[in-house]
Amino acid sequence: MAKGVGAVGAVRHRATTMHVPVFLGEGQLDYRDRPIPEISAADDVLVQIEACGICGTDLNILAVPAAHKATPGIIIGHEGVGIVAELGPAVKGLQVGDRVVIANRLTCGKCAYCRRGLDNQCTDYQTIGTTIDGAFAPYLRAPARALWRIDPAVPRDDAALFEPLACAVGAVKRAPFQVGDNVAIIGAGPMGLLFALLYRALGAGKVILLDVAPYRLHFAEEIGMDAAIDVTRVDAPAEVKQLTGLGADIVVDAVGNQIDQAIRLARRGGQVILFGLRAHDNPPVNQYTITRYDLTLHGAFVGLHPFAQTIQLLESRRVQPSILVTHRLPLAELARGVELMRTQQAMKVLIEM
């Protein structure tokens, strides 16, 4: 399993360059030879990447015009899983040969929000795969605090979904959940389906997906969700009410501009988790519905300290997110993988190194 990782002494014999896709700005991705990174800080870790998932964020970075900022000249990719190849002298708790996954936001630990424990609101962070080199590469150098060791018994492709699953875990933590709660999720892409898998594992009643794309709705049904509603064809609030009796106890907007639909799907006294991010959309919302029916809305951004629990969840095998992986492509075909996801011919694409 830990192929390519031998004795520490063997590290010197490997190649010194790697051929990697580099983000050049405005939707441009081109392959360049880059030196394999070396340990430079005492807490650096060199990871031999096994696989890295393509995220919606990567699609947004590569869109024209870009829908998510990234620094030109960097290697993108943040949903990586790999094997520790080399350690800086100050690293504790990791060993060469360990399998690790990446928590890609490097918060500063010093700003007013970090000091309040709200480090998902850090105002001075770096992000692996957005502002600094990421994991669509054979090797990644990262500070030890960005890496989480995971039991090698967890299949590689489940581990590869650690980061998006952690975002869902962080969001689910925000809304008090009761066993048996009916959950409606708007958006049956990879994130929406991760929420669905998570709520199923938590003991939800019905888990209902809503989308406009037939491929996604079909996928949700195929993996056993209770209902997949095509919002272009039916009155979604009426349908959810019929399926649940009162409306959903919990609604997740995994899209980012569906607040008005979300509040109509919730039962009186229900909760809405606003997870998707669309910076430039300003959807109108019927505020009366929120007040009159005692709804609770939770904004949920990437999650606060979800990582340890997400590792435990993956190691328990009770959520096996690799069910969402439809394509595995070599690094040379990253652009094709992005296109497959953009055109919704793929659910989740993994790039294998």
Ligand SMILES: [Zn+2]
């Ligand atoms: Zn991601």
Ligand SMILES: [Zn+2]
């Ligand atoms: Zn900070």
